Amino acid sequence: MAADYRTTILSPNLEEYRSVEDVRRFAVFSKMLSGSLQEHYSADFTVLIHTESPNGFSSFKSSVLTSVGSVPDSFEDRVENLFKSDSNTSGDFKRETWPEAECLVHRLAVTDRDTIVFxxxxxxxxxxxxxxxQRFAESLEKIQPEISDIYLISKQAQKIEELRRRLESAEDQLDSPGMDLSKGIEHLEIAGDSESVIGVNTCSQRMKTVLSQISKIGLSDLSLLIRGEVGTGKAFIARKIHDHSSQQDRPFEMISCGALTPSLVEGELFGWKKGAFSGADEDRAGLFERANGGTVFLDEVSELPQEVQQKLLRVIQENEIRPIGSSDPVAVKCRIISSSCKDLMELVNQGDFREDLYYRLSGFQCEVPPLRERSEDMQALINGFLFDLRKEHGISKRFSESASQELCGFAWPGNIQQLKNVIQQAYLMSEKRVIARKVILSVIQGSTADALMSEKFAVTPEEICIRIPRIEGFNEIVSEVERAVILSAMQQNRGNKSRVTKQLKIPRQTLYNKLERFGITEDEWDL
Known part of the structure; x- marks a missing residue:
């Protein structure tokens, strides 16, 4: 029987609440559980009451947590007052004394001082x-441990949130006009065992290993392929490799292969002669010619068109280029460093990248770890960005303790570049010199929403396309898809919930539960 209760009453709600933030978890869970109980027992409504004895024995607090169904007028107030005046009230509500409805009542202790009344x-x-x-009482007793656990998680999260608010309030009071915040920013304190390898400071052991491998081949002319997610600093690493190589006194030229149209890439790489095409009013040296004797960095080389890949291979093999509109080759000798956030070998297998070019570019390969895997470097990066902003704007600012914790705890799917963008925006938005956590949260949420409605989220009349980072777990992926579907339907139907439920073929209560669970507000669909 216990297994049946968990399957029919508890299980439909467990997966729903897992992706909800801890502070709101019990509120969302209790709403869903109320709906399951109402449906399972064919009741007309369900009301959940929370009673609390703050000092453990003498005084009581009572409040309605949630209600589902057709609750009679003033019923909630009457029930709340009943338990407030007598927290030990027990037994069912009979028609003789409760003309509104006949009710089953069951009390469930979730802590020594807290009780949930169903x-x-x-x-x-x-x-x-x-x-x-009997079944109603038994079902709740069987799932009491799970209900208690969820309640405690939310209660602890609420306490932590309250402490954070108090901390931020205290930090605001400490932010007096006469405070000198330059100390600690000028002299960056890097936690952990910091080490500089090829000019890159890091505390991350994994990053040290990568940089150590690079340093061993730095003085050679071996071609190098840098792999890593977007925003991990591949271009920065490439520059440092050049600065610590035998070509350090020679030019360093880079090109973002994905930022140019196919018709422009060839001219940028190999140059052109005057009159080669409309608009070519003078000779122009290409990337390889300008970098002759030095280093060429091909950022996101996977984006090169197939025809340009073939010409690039010939340049590597023959050490010469042929500018557009010229029949005379130009001798060049450059070290080539390339980068990609995609798996080039997979592209080779798919026929989208030349295999011979791949082996020419990948004389040595390394992978820059994402920021979430080098958390030891977070504080140093934060301090470094603040230091740069202070030099640029002339104002010393720092993050509050809770804001720093928020920065260090975020997943940063956009890695170092996303972190830098958020810090810059928070620095400029904050009117105070101690940047509060709420500023960080607003910037992160804003950037996430922008990302969702741009490159990660696209809607057409025929389909919804959503890009989700591979770092997400199964529940997070499902939640992102659900949220995208609900939000898209709300926008399409201009917030008309009746139309949304018909379009998605879901009950109205399910829609309300989803809107609450995902925190979707009118501002998001009323565009």
């Missing part, structure tokens, strides 16, 4: 019998 109301002629009363 009220199941029946207004129809199908009133509960003795068997229903």
């Amino acid at each position: 009220v199941l109301g029946f207004q129809s002629i199908n009133l509960p019998n003795a068997e229903t009363r």
Whole structure:
């Protein structure tokens, strides 16, 4: 029987609440659980009451947590007042004293001081019998551990949130006009065992290993392929490799292969002669010619068109280029460093990248770890960006303790570049010199929403396209898809919930639960 209760009452709600933030988890879970109880026992409504004895024995607090279904007018107030005046009230509500409905009542202790009262109301002629009363009590007792755990998680999260608010308030008071915030920013304190390898400071052991490998081949002319996610600093690493190589006194030229149209890439790489095409009013040296004797960095080389890949291979093999509009080759000798956030070998297998070019570019390969895997470097990066902003704007600012914790705890799918963007925006938005956590949260949420509605989220009349980082777990991926579907439907129907439920073929209560769970507000669909 216990397994049946978990399957029919508890299980439908467990997966729903897992992706909800801890502070709101019990509120969302209790709403969903109330709906399951109402449906399972064919009740007309469900009301959940929270009673608390703050000092453990003498005084009581009572409040309605949630309600589902057709609750009679003033019923909630009457029930709340009843338990507020007598927290030990027990037994079902009979028609003789409760004309609004006949109710099953069960009290469930979730802590030594907190109790959840479940009220199941029946207004129809199908009133509960003795068997229903017994099953109702048994079902709640069987799932009491899970309910208690979820309640405690949310309560602790709320306490932590309250402490954060108090901390931020204290930090605001400490932010007096006479405070000198330059100390600690000028002299960056880097936690952990910091080490400089090829000019890159890092505390991350994994990053040290990568940089150490690079340093061993730095003085050679071996071609190098840098792999890593977007925003991990591949271009920065490439520059440092050049600065610590035998070509350090020679030019360093780079090109973003994905930023140019196919018609422009060839001219940028190899140059052109005057009159080669419309608009070519003078000779122009290409990337390889300008970098002759030095280093060429091909950022996101996977984006090169196939025809340009073939010409690039010939340049590497023959050490000469042929500018557009010229029949005379130009001798060049450059070290080539390239980067990609995609798996080039997979592109080779798919026929989108030349295999011979791949082996020419990948004389040595390394992978820059994402920021989430080098958390030891977070504080140093934060301090470094603040230091740069202070030099640029002349104003010393720092993050509050809670804001720093928020920065260090975020997943940063956009890695170092996203971190830098958020810090810059927070620095400029904050009117105070101590940047509060709420500023960070607003910037992160804003950038996430912008990303969702741009490159990660696209809607057409025929389909919804959403890009989700591979770092997400199964539940997070499902939640992102659900949120995208709900938000898209709300926007399409201009917030008309009846139309949304018909379009998505879901009950109205399910829609309300999803809107609450994902925190979707009118501002998001009323565009």
